[in-house]
Amino acid sequence: MDDGGNAGRPARSQRADARRNKEALLDAAAAVFVASGVEAPVRDIAAKAGVGVGTIYRHFPTRADLIVAVYRHQVESCAEAGPALLASSPTPHAALARWIDLFVDFLVTKHGLAAVLQSDSAGFETLHAYFLDRLVPVCTRLLDAAAAAGEIRSDVAALELMRGVGNLCIGADKDPDYDARRLAGLLITGLRRTE
Amino acid sequence: MDDGGNAGRPARSQRADARRNKEALLDAAAAVFVASGVEAPVRDIAAKAGVGVGTIYRHFPTRADLIVAVYRHQVESCAEAGPALLASSPTPHAALARWIDLFVDFLVTKHGLAAVLQSDSAGFETLHAYFLDRLVPVCTRLLDAAAAAGEIRSDVAALELMRGVGNLCIGADKDPDYDARRLAGLLITGLRRTE
DNA sequence: TAGCAAACGGAACAAAGTTCCCCTTGGTCG
DNA sequence: CGACCAAGGGGAACTTTGTTCCGTTTGCTA
Known part of the structure; x- marks a missing residue:
């Protein structure tokens, strides 16, 4: 400890x-x-x-702990932005979309962070766990709000969505033609309830 | 030589x-x-x-070349399935969705292939290049058909979509709660023209 | 059957994370 | 003020993994 x-x-x-x-x-x-x-x-x-x-x-017992320590406060900011967006956005879906944008921007600007996040190399569970523990509850709340408002389907879990978005960010910093934000946006759009 | x-x-x-x-x-x-x-x-x-x-x-000059050699014929099958699906599906968008499913299934069943595909470790450009060279044209054709039919927006490039879908598959074999196929489906749904 | 280039095996080398252990030193206590 | 000692530090060494190198073996052909 x-x-x-x-x-x-x-x-x-x-x-x-x-x-x-x-x-x-x-x-x-x-x-x-x-x-x-x-x-x-x-x-x-x-x-x-x-x-x-x-x-x-x-x-820092492992590389991952060092990474967590370096980015801890930025993850914190991202987490705190969730409820704020929910309060200030016209609809829960819009809040979700904006929050995902924040998350994507954060990941993309940290060269290679997204890649390392999902890596299962020994020692990175710490990193994975920290991000997920802190951000999944926030995402869940946004998803629930949007689902309650009838804007989106309710069969996608926050964890799954976050992992998907995280994955979309991999390598985004290496290729200017790859726009992770747009793809993540597509994902969020695809979440919309088809009526 | x-x-x-x-x-x-x-x-x-x-x-x-x-x-x-x-x-x-x-x-x-x-x-x-x-x-x-x-x-x-x-x-x-x-x-x-x-x-x-x-x-x-x-x-095999490098590990990646070995991987390419092992999976070459499966990639070939996937590529060939594109035009066939276009001919047999009710709409181009349906064909695209099915083809993406094929691609996802292929990647997910090859433990770690998706991860290595986007890895920029020296030597893997070969692998990346091969997959892209072979499959992007197929995807382009499907996208063009769907766009021509007015089913989807036309501002997403095949390369970008394929990379996104490939990324979504990363780690999908490690976690039974992570359904890459569904997320990829969301992406394709999100492509639909919003009317 | 002899000769030789192709092919082989695996030791050796180069990164990278991680551990180990001996030395240094900050802070306390006599 | 000085001695002591555990916390702290440094970096060599160990491990793993891709890749290269080179002396040896061997399939083919003349």
């Missing part, structure tokens, strides 16, 4: 140099992810942070 | 042991792919075929 969740409060249990290095690692990782993508070698991140690889693993 | 160094002679002739090994490799690869997925280690395939790894690389 790590106390990484105590934002703002100084963790007495951690030595000063440890906290400093953890901070440096998060910064370095963010920079390297932007420059070389989420799949950048661990050694590159260690080098950029000026620490040894062992130090990375001391703070 | 086909085979180097055959001055003047129609060197169609491969040595008998070479042909035998190539055959054994294709069989072994097919078996291993079914058992362990497309991402199975090259060494496993070599072992199963009873040859050294060097022999694999003699026949």
Whole structure:
């Protein structure tokens, strides 16, 4: 159990140099992810942070944990945007469409994140689980609202939809002719109740 | 170049042991792919075929070439099914939907193939290119027919759609709750012209 | 049957994640 | 103020996997 969740409060249990290095690692990782993508070698991140690889693993048991830590607050923003959109959009379906756009934009701008999200390479369950735990409930609420309003069919689960949209984002950053947002939009359109 | 160094002679002739090994490799690869997925280690395939790894690389310059060779005839079948469906379906849109189903079924039953298809790891461009070269024209024809019949919007390119559908298939074999076919169907439904 | 180029096997090399272990050091206690 | 020691750090080493290299074997032909 790590106390990484105590934002703002100084963790007495951690030595000063440890906290400093953890901070440096998060910064370095963010920079390297932007420059070389989420799949950048661990050694590159260690080098950029000026620490040894062992130090990375001391703070983040696996690569995936580092990725989660780097993007945690952006995922949080996305999650929080759900209810807000529901309140401010003309219809639940519109809110859903906009929220999915947010999600797609987030994934696409993080080179390779979508690909790694669904990867079943050992260690990435953490990453997968975190995203899903945080975002699926939000998506469920949007879907339920739209279904309750009779706008969409109600036989598609949030988890399935999120995975589908996530998959659509894979490789979207490599090919300018591939518009993940549009395809995701098609998916949401296809959700509409056929009357 | 086909085979180097055959001055003047129609060197169609491969040595008998070479042909035998190539055959054994294709069989072994097919078996291993079914058992362990497309991402199975090259060494496993070599072992199963009873040859050294060097022999694999003699026949197939890269892993991707082996994969292409193993699935070539199935891709061929899929490609040929396109025009047939167009002729036998009530509408072009129905033909498109059915053809996409075929494509999805093909991908999903090959563990990990979809994932590897979009992977940009060195060497897989071959695989990507082969699939696209063969199937995109077929998809284009179906899309054009449906667009000409006024059934769908005409601003989505076959390449984009195929990539989207391919992406939707990623990981579909790992999770029984994830129905790639249904999601792909949603995508095709979303293509319908909104009137 | 001898000779040779084609084919083979598998050791060796190159990335990449992860683990291990010995050394350094921050913070506390005498 | 200095000694102590566990937390922390560094990076070599281990593992896995694709790919290359090269000495050896072997099918074919003359």
